[in-house]
Amino acid sequence: ETGVTQSPTHLIKTRGQQVTLRCSSQSGHNTVSWYQQALGQGPQFIFQYYREEENGRGNFPPRFSGLQFPNYSSELNVNALELDDSALYLCASTSKEGNREQYFGPGTRLTVT
Amino acid sequence: RKEVEQDPGPFNVPEGATVAFNCTYSNSASQSFFWYRQDCRKEPKLLMSVYSSGNEDGRFTAQLNRASQYISLLIRDSKLSDSATYLCVVTPMDSSYKLIFGSGTRLLVRP
Numbered sequence: 001e002t003g004v005t006q007s008p009t010h011l012i013k014t015r016g017q018q019v020t021l022r023c024s025s026q027s028g029h030n031t032v033s034w035y036q037q038a039l040g041q042g043p044q045f046i047f048q049y050y051r052e053e054e055n056g057r058g059n060f061p062p063r064f065s066g067l068q069f070p071n072y073s074s075e076l077n078v079n080a081l082e083l084d085d086s087a088l089y090l091c092a093s094t095s096k097e098g099n100r101e102q103y104f105g106p107g108t109r110l111t112v113t
Numbered sequence: 114r115k116e117v118e119q120d121p122g123p124f125n126v127p128e129g130a131t132v133a134f135n136c137t138y139s140n141s142a143s144q145s146f147f148w149y150r151q152d153c154r155k156e157p158k159l160l161m162s163v164y165s166s167g168n169e170d171g172r173f174t175a176q177l178n179r180a181s182q183y184i185s186l187l188i189r190d191s192k193l194s195d196s197a198t199y200l201c202v203v204t205p206m207d208s209s210y211k212l213i214f215g216s217g218t219r220l221l222v223r224p
Contacts, residue, residue: 031210033210033211033212035212040216041216042117042200042214042215042216042217043157043200043212043214044214045211045212045213048210048211056207056210056211058211088154090156090157092212094210100144100145100204100210101147101159101162102159102210102212103159104156104157104158105156106155106156107155107156109154
C-alpha cells in the first residue's frame with residue numbers, strides 16, 4: 001500500500017451541484033497532485049499543490065479548485081458539476097526533494113447524473 | 114497529436130510468453146519517464162522508473178531512447194497476474210511534477 005488515502009470512495013451527484021474530494025498524502029511527502037481519469041483513458045493532470053500553493057495546472061476550467069493544508073493533505077473542489085465530470089479522481093503524492101516518483105491513492109469514483 | 118502515444122492493444126499472450134510494449138512522446142524536453150500498471154477499476158501503481166541506461170527489475174526491462182523519443186517495456190515469462198493496463202508516463206522539464214500519461218496498453222495473459 002502507498003499510504004495515500006482518499007475519501008469518499010464513491011459519490012453520486014446531480015448536475016449543477018458542488019463536490020469536495022479529500023486526499024491524505026504519504027508520510028514524508030509534501031506535494032500532492034490531482035488527476036481525472038475518464039473511462040478508457042489515462043489520467044489527466046488537474047493541478048498540483050506544494051507548500052499550500054498551486055504549483056502547476058492542467059487544462060481544466062476554474063470551477064476545478066483545490067487546497068493544501070499544513071499537514072500536506074489536500075482537497076479538490078468542483079463547482080457546477082457537468083455530466084462529463086463523471087470520472088475516477090486520483091490524487092498522488094511525492095516529495096519535492098525526491099526522485100519524482102509519485103504514488104496514487106485508491107481514487108474517488110464520481111458519477112454525475 | 115497526443116503528448117504520449119501507446120498502442121491500446123489488447124495484447125493477448127499465453128503464459129510464459131515474452132511481450133513488449135512501446136510508447137512515443139512528443140516533447141523532447143521531457144525529463145523523467147515511468148511505467149505504471151493499472152488493474153481494472155484500481156489506481157495506477159508505479160511499476161518502474163525508466164533510465165537512459167536502461168533498467169531491469171526481475172522479469173521487467175525498460176529502455177529509453179531519447180533521440181527517437183521512444184520508451185519500451187519488456188515482460189519476460191508472462192504470468193496470469195501480469196494481466197493489466199500498462200501506462201507510459203513522462204514528466205516535463207518544469208517546476209511541477211505533473212505526470213503526462215498515455216492511454217495505456219492492455220495486456221491479457223491466458224493460461
